[in-house]
Amino acid sequence: xxxxxxxxxxxxxxxxxxxxxxxxxxxxxxxxxxxxxxxxxxxxxxxxxxxxxxxxxxxxxxxxxxxxxxxxxxxxxxxxxxxxxxxxxxxxxxxxxxxxxxxxxxxxxxxxxxxxxxxxxxxxxxxxxxxxxxxxxxxxxxxxxxxxxxxxxxxxxxxxxxxxxxxxxxxxxxxxxxxxxxxxxxxxxxxxxxxxxxxxxxxxxxxxxxxxxxxx
Numbered sequence: 217x218x219x220x221x222x223x224x225x226x227x228x229x230x231x232x233x234x235x236x237x238x239x240x241x242x243x244x245x246x247x248x249x250x251x252x253x254x255x256x257x258x259x260x261x262x263x264x265x266x267x268x269x270x271x272x273x274x275x276x277x278x279x280x281x282x283x284x285x286x287x288x289x290x291x292x293x294x295x296x297x298x299x300x301x302x303x304x305x306x307x308x309x310x311x312x313x314x315x316x317x318x319x320x321x322x323x324x325x326x327x328x329x330x331x332x333x334x335x336x337x338x339x340x341x342x343x344x345x346x347x348x349x350x351x352x353x354x355x356x357x358x359x360x361x362x363x364x365x366x367x368x369x370x371x372x373x374x375x376x377x378x379x380x381x382x383x384x385x386x387x388x389x390x391x392x393x394x395x396x397x398x399x400x401x402x403x404x405x406x407x408x409x410x411x412x413x414x415x416x417x418x419x420x421x422x423x424x425x426x427x428x429x430x431x432x
Contacts, residue, residue, distance in 0.1 A: 218246035221431035225274045228327035233306075233319060234267025236357075236385065243419035245271040250351055252279025253380045259375075261340050261368045262385075263287035265306070265316050266323035268357065273329040284351070286336045286343050287358070289317040333344030340364075351375050357385040357402065358427060365399035369407070373432040382413055382425045407432070 220242060221229070231243055236244070248258050248271060259271050263285040276283040292311055306316050317337065324330045336343050340358055354372045358364055376382055384407070386400045404423050406414045410432055414424040 217325075217408060218242070219249035219275075219278075220266040220276055221245050221271060225270060225327065228310060228371065229267060229270045231235045231266040232323045232327075233265040235264075236268050237420070240385070240419050240422040241268065241271055243417060243422050243424070244268060244355065244385075246342060247381050247383055247416070247424045248272050248275035248355075249278060251353035252276060252281055254352035254377055254380060255279070255281060256350055256377055257282045257284050257381070258353040258355075258371060259283075260285040260355040261287075261372060262356070262358035263289065263316070263320055263335065268355070268385075269320070269333060270323065270327050272353070272355065273324065273327070275334045276332055277329065279330045279390075282427075283333045283353070284336060286338070286340050287316070289320070289337060289341050290314050341367045341371045344368075344375070347375060349375070350380075352375040352377055352380045353383065354380070355383040355385070356400065360386060360399050362399045364400065365403045366406075369403045370432065373407070373412075376427050378427055380427050381416065382407060382427065384423045384425075387418075387423045388421055388423050 252275050260272055269285050272283040290360050306314050331422045354376045356368045358368045384400050384404050412429040412431045416424040416426050416430045
């Protein structure tokens with residue numbers, strides 16, 4: 217039976233601002249718990265306000281490792297003003313730009329998980345370029361353009377240890393989902409075609425793959 221979070225953790229996840237539905241969150245949590253057995257950090261690309269970070273942080277606490285989450289906190293393309301996923305409450309009134317970092321910190325504080333997370337504030341490719349530690353999980357949930365989704369994969373998949381898990385969110389095969397899910401879908405196909413990854417599970421738009429070979 218897959219590992220599941222305690223009710224208070226699931227409640228904190230459901231109360232947090234974000235877009236991941238609970239059933240996909242449960243699948244992510246199970247993957248994170250499994251990956252935690254490698255004794256390596258669990259890494260997320262795309263923090264937003266910390267909804268999924270809660271699950272990774274609790275899985276990390278359970279395994280005695282650290283959850284890492286990477287984001288510039290200025291919002292991805294579809295979260296900017298004029299787009300469907302824009303939330304005016306995340307805009308810094310002083311500079312007029314999105315800043316989800318304060319909301320993220322409050323989310324972790326309310327969940328009692330601050331001590332189990334390291335927030336890496338910056339653009340994913342820049343952080344990945346100076347990162348040298350292997351990780352047990354890479355969860356790709358950042359920008360949804362080909363440029364950003366590919367950069368997240370190319371930057372972080374090389375750091376994924378043998379047997380580690382690659383989770384990709386918003387994988388939508390339907391071409392009508394061009395903006396929200398086709399770039400993650402193409403990354404998913406690329407990972408499978410590389411021969412370095414084997415699919416473990418599919419839960420709606422969440423795909424989990426295991427590193428079973430070298431390369432990306």
